[in-house]
Amino acid sequence: MTTMTLAGAINAGLRAAMERDSKVLLMGEDIGPLGGVFRVTDGLWKDFGGERVMDTPLAESGIVGTAIGMSMRGYRPVVEIQFDGFIFPAFDQITTSLAKMHYRSRGAITLPVVIRVPFAGGIGAVEHHSESPEALFAHTAGLRIVSPATPQDGFDMIQQAIASPDPVMFFEPKARYWDKGEVDTDRVAAQLSSEGGASSATDEMAHARVAREGSDVTIVAYGPTVRLALQAAALLDGEGASVEVIDLRTISPLDTETVVRSARKTGRVIVVHEAPSAFGTGAEIASRVTEEAFFHLHAPVLRVGGFHAPYPGSKLEHDYLPNLDRVLDAVDRVLMH
């Protein structure tokens, strides 16, 4: 086990993937000598060269579109979108080309492209630098949407995403980049080098994790809100409420089974994400829990998320984002039933 930050773990995972497979390339803005604006690709340009760590023109659609073309010849491009709010010029390439090529070619073409997106807020950034657009992509079939919350998942899942034959959008919680954790660097290497490694990696990436067991309330979180959910659970432990925390890890596919199993146990579900609640991932979870665990529920499924307003200036972001008080408020409300 090694101690790493989330950013360091993703960096180490990228390095391992590039060492394992010479077809893995990184593409993006400022990812070369600078190492990316968050330094996630730090050192890789120096060690692998500009041919494999490519500083691209400043055009997101162009980056994703050319990555698609390169992957058609067997390359495995890992694209960095500099900030969440700048992904929209590439929205068309991602949703109409990347997501659909395998389908429209009836399986003849696979596009193993990974799109890394530093996402979500809480770092005092300017406009368009703190958004959570994952639900916009989860609505499109053909994409896998994942988000690591821990250094271990950052290390494992980036390699699994690269190994997967499907396009994967990899949402990295930028506020958690410098959180540290223990990382086992051997397990995923063994998985990927074994027979059927890409399939088992894709499958593992499609499952949620019970981050803490509990019996009264389930809090479903992913990416930046997992730590928040665990803080709430720890606090409530002393007050006699037992909270189960599910780290979703994957939004598409959604691991309904793990969420529903927990819902049947606790009867109370709260979904916490930074993205606006309206029409979001939480709404999808609420719907699935209602469909599959209706008679086990003691309370309505609640959502704690961003509001249906543009992401505000950073002086207001801690009121806009889910915080401990709002999560505890939601727990109080479900426990009233």
Next chain:
Amino acid sequence: MSATGPLSDEGLIRLLDRTGARLEDPFFSQYAKDLTDDDLRRFWREMTLTRAFDNEATSLQRQGELGLWVPALGQEAAQIGSGNAVRKPDFVFPSYREHGVALTRGIDLPVILKMFRGIEHGSWVPSEHSFHLYTLVIGAHTLHATGYAMAMDRDGLVASGKPENDGAVICYFGDGATSQGDVNEALIFAAVNNAPVVFFCQNNQFAISEPTTRQSRVPLADRGKGVGIPSVRVDGNDVIASYAVSNWALQYARSGAGPVLVEAFTYRMGAHTTSDDPTRYRTRADEAYWAERDPIARLTTYMENAGILPDEYREEVAQEAKGLGRRTRELVKTWPAPSKTEMFEHVYAEPHATVDAERAWFERYERSFLEAHS
């Protein structure tokens, strides 16, 4: 028709004029030098077959057998000329009107209609024909073509030292597409990466109803200048010039010299699609002007005058065209509708829980009707 700006015929490379007379070009003639009489007969045959197929497809749409058809009428020279300059290991990215190019890539033309009959979105394996699927999102594929070309370069297929082994990409798009961000980004990415890609713009003068003057105030080939890509305007109704310019452009790209922009100036003689009505936005005089510049008529006149289009050959091709029309008509009606669960196939390469769950539900739902009736 002395148009200016993007509709001018200034600077067009032309090796066959509208009366069917051969012209010389100090630079490009050498790139058509290798054409034999047999080659010209093949061009003539392929243009004739493309048009016959095209007309049959329009009829089938009118008869309700196709949801839509996209005629290439009038663009046969640009397509057959450029398509014949492609060779292994080149790769082609078409837009959605490149039926002539498809023919040169060995696609059995009727298969194209599966898409227009709503059976599936693509009906050939791109790698088998070095011909990507049609792309309906205007200009999106120019970036895929650029990325593909960058990968060919990496794979050692460009400037390898053995020119016969080298390859390049040719990417087709229209005048309307030149306004898309993706096309401009493709030009930039290709330029800075020195990618071996030929951007082949068929300026057929209309983006559905909008004339090219709604897209540009300068000839479209000028778009290459700003990004440092050599650009050529060619008479797209001249199959020999279209071949020569494409031949040069592909050789240039294969040699490692970088991308090229070709603007083939042509005219969409038919409608944009069978849902369109060109009488609302262009005149009969315009159409008559361009009818005199019909690409097939021009080649026919030249070959007749040169004595290289014997009656027996014409008859043979006429019969082949008739046969293709008949086979197309018959084949279209024999294609079974896809099975209902095909919509769940190939959404992902690996299993996906949502797709699996919805498919399982749908299958149960469908079965419930059978059970209700049994």
